Amino acid sequence: MPKVTYIEFDGTERHVELPAGWSLMQGATLNGVDGIEGECGGSCGCATCHVYVDEAFLDKLEPPSETEEEMLECTAAPREANSRLSCQIKADPRIDGIVVRLPETQT
Numbered sequence: 001m002p003k004v005t006y007i008e009f010d011g012t013e014r015h016v017e018l019p020a021g022w023s024l025m026q027g028a029t030l031n032g033v034d035g036i037e038g039e040c041g042g043s044c045g046c047a048t049c050h051v052y053v054d055e056a057f058l059d060k061l062e063p064p065s066e067t068e069e070e071m072l073e074c075t076a077a078p079r080e081a082n083s084r085l086s087c088q089i090k091a092d093p094r095i096d097g098i099v100v101r102l103p104e105t106q107t
């Protein structure tokens, strides 16, 4: 199962193994990772699952959809070049080992 490292805003690292097809938002909210809310349940409608993706993995992800691009304009913390919505990133073997940092706030 693909492994994901979440780095919470205070620097705490959480290591989670996700079944293929799960989103990084699901992996966080179902494993007690602080800092991802996922209010809309993963339908790309809330921007409370904002993460900063480690640069080494950006090229391995599908580019953001138009809807994700629009929602990334609504994040509570500043949008950076490596900002993504974690509900739109699905675990698969290509991103095994991915590292994402969580922003200071989601609301």
Ligand code: FES
Pocket (backbone or CB within 6 Å): 025, 037, 038, 039, 040, 041, 042, 043, 044, 045, 046, 047, 048, 049, 071, 085, 086, 087, 088
């Ligand atoms: S959970 Fe709402 S946009 Fe990701």
